[in-house]
Amino acid sequence: MADEKPHCKVILSNKIADTLLSEIHSGLAPLPRKPLLVGFLSSTDPAARVYAEWTSKTATANGFAFQLRTVDREELEDALLTANTDDAVDGIIVYYPIFGNRQDQYLQQIVAVDKDVEGLSHQYIFNMYQNVRFLDPAMTKKSILPCTPLAVIKILEYLRIYNTILPYGNRLHGRTVTVINRSEVVGRPLAALLANDGACVYSVDIEDVQQFTRGEGLRKRRHEVVEKPGWTLENCLPISDVVISGVPGDKYKVPLNLLREGAVCINFSSERNFAPEVKEKASIYVPAIGKVTIVVLLRNLLRIVQNKIDAKAEADKSTPSEAAQTAA
């Protein structure tokens, strides 16, 4: 029996993005007008300008209106407040870094919650960590999730790592995932999201390993975090079905010798964290996720617009009866 080439399915993010885009197109069809996304560019980082151009191109190509507003960073706060109250503006994106310090986080909280397509408002982040999935008690309006972690979730759904035979909210039960990166922007929220969906997650950074789970039989309503003293990738990788890596810089490579045979490997770093030999052992490899991230941003915008239309419809329904009460 002759040896053959290894079997690894390499999935490019544009293929996954296209699937999400067709959902978005059907969502856009019934809307009265194109949703308007406004981007604020106050950053001097060339990567921010590239990202702005990329947002513009993807938004306008897919049925959204887009305006780029280049604003001196000292005037950004006022510009945001104006956009917050402008009914013509449906969604706001700000290109970071601007000050490159905690003032950037302050600015993130200036964006109106109901225009925050990036999902960075404290209310959304709080909901995410607390595993609160809806904005309203009737559970009709889904909360907004930060774009990059949500892009990874959407990729895992596309790859059928989410098992739809299990109930919504528990579809990663039985999956073990290693996330290499524990930044506040991507790695930690991603670990929390995956654990809230039922996975056992090893969150790895240069300091240590933490385990995020909902406990045996998913008894907890949301994830809990346990330190794993002495653990390294040598402990996590051989037992992980899915390995998600987002280490910045071109130096870092995931040690492939530790991978489980047939693991699913996803890279969200702008550099390649997996050497090409990952295909010798992985069952599925997703080398980059950028195109999905930007589509997920548009999906968030669509959701925000839909939530607003639903809220208005409900308000209109209740108004006549209020008027009747006032008249009585």
Added chain:
Amino acid sequence: MADEKPHCKVILSNKIADTLLSEIHSGLAPLPRKPLLVGFLSSTDPAARVYAEWTSKTATANGFAFQLRTVDREELEDALLTANTDDAVDGIIVYYPIFGNRQDQYLQQIVAVDKDVEGLSHQYIFNMYQNVRFLDPAMTKKSILPCTPLAVIKILEYLRIYNTILPYGNRLHGRTVTVINRSEVVGRPLAALLANDGACVYSVDIEDVQQFTRGEGLRKRRHEVVEKPGWTLENCLPISDVVISGVPGDKYKVPLNLLREGAVCINFSSERNFAPEVKEKASIYVPAIGKVTIVVLLRNLLRIVQNKIDAKAEADKSTPSEAAQTAA
């Protein structure tokens, strides 16, 4: 945060059987007549009679014709040879045990290959172990698989353990499965089938543990078997996503403390190999598979009939040109 009840989805085999039955019903619709399944009862085992009645009921309720022929065991060979050449008979099932020794295996090979709905003919078994999936070089006629192992495969497909994003034939890549039972009838063929589909399988019996895989990156065309000296369930269970147990008798229980959190557990023994507490830890639990097995038998019968119709259509196509050649 209060503890809640564990989350385990218990899936009964009739639900899975119903899905397969609706596929069978659409396959039956275009056929010129009801396929006829003939059951031969020469066994004195009361379980064999129960199984015969159950086949009869399921077959006739789902659009098949069924005849039970009760035959003295010394006359069974002749009765089978008669049925083999009777065009009215589409499928044959023999209820074992009859002699309870190797003569039963001899009788299994008497049944015509193109009427063997149980998939016990040497040709089918050989194809299965060799990972040969079709009967013809054009790959239009799928080989027949033995019913109980095939039932487990169909259950794993229903449970989305087979990942349809991966190519056909590799859809268990990355899955680790423990099969407790290595009988020639179920356990060994099942381990081979799962490994041929890309899984890493630990085949466990009272003697030892064997690993069935297609090697790193699924480079091999079919599975290979490696002994795991010194291994027991203590090594296999904690690393297995799926645990399939079929130990006869009511004494045996799978040691639940060794299960991986969120494992998928399937019992194919007539007794319960998993204690009810399996639900504390498993993500999915299938307590019995009998109803799927019998539906898979009908599915095999349908396939046999379809293969025969296709073969006849091809023969009819080639006949005129042969006639033309003879005339020329």
